[in-house]
Amino acid sequence: MNIGAASRASGVSQRMIRHYEQIGLIPGAPRRDSGYRDYSEADVHRLRFIANARDLGFAISEIGTLLALWSDQDRASSEVRSLALAHAEELGRKARALEAMRQTLLTLAQQCHGDDRPDCPILQRLED
Amino acid sequence: MNIGAASRASGVSQRMIRHYEQIGLIPGAPRRDSGYRDYSEADVHRLRFIANARDLGFAISEIGTLLALWSDQDRASSEVRSLALAHAEELGRKARALEAMRQTLLTLAQQCHGDDRPDCPILQRLED
């Protein structure tokens, strides 16, 4: 399977497939005589795994760990679980930070009459 | 005032002060004979404004708009308000996306016994 087909089958862009190969996240695909990369179903399976992990917000480095755990038949499920929980906590931290910013903005916007007059508590707050 | 003092007074790193100058977010500081940049209190005030806006998650491009509104005595407060509300909405979208990922992970982790056995619903989910 050429890289285009692998990309369509996995949902990972050709650009990122080549990138993942370059940074060592995935092994280099075997090449045809033409130099074209050749992918198997297993390769596509792994790419889908990566795409799903990205969709859950895992960073590339974490995905490397997940891939290692995935291919390790003997690993304890607790390892995967604690990685997932740590990541969930990180996501929660980020979400709370964004939400706090949002609340601050909403509060300020509420105090701003939002008409043609120039005075504005939002800008005043940014000055302090 | 040298850039180091301006940095300490504003909370913006020297690196970023120079960067903001380079991309045109702030005007180039006047130079002494030595070539050193020279900052006024007003400059520090503007840098603090930028730092506060960054803390609220505004992107540099949005801050450019905010700075323009800030220095426009005649602008309507409604302009600032709608910019803030649009940004708050964007923050909300991002926060909800992170929270959704987090919930998915927590649900999966709950289904994972997390002991020494190798089977793990988290990895299974990533495969699909």
Added chain:
DNA sequence: CTTGACCCTGACATGATGTAAAGGTGCAGA
């Protein structure tokens, strides 16, 4: 054989920020 779809590599861009190198400036103390 031509054409169009596909593949290759390499490079540049994003956004915000850090860090490091290599060199000039300014000031205080010996």
Added chain:
DNA sequence: TCTGCACCTTTACATCATGTCAGGGTCAAG
């Protein structure tokens, strides 16, 4: 005055994940 340290300058490279473009080779159908 010399020395040393703290400060300043520019330039460049790194991060992270991704897009896009250019210049070139390959393949298959007509």
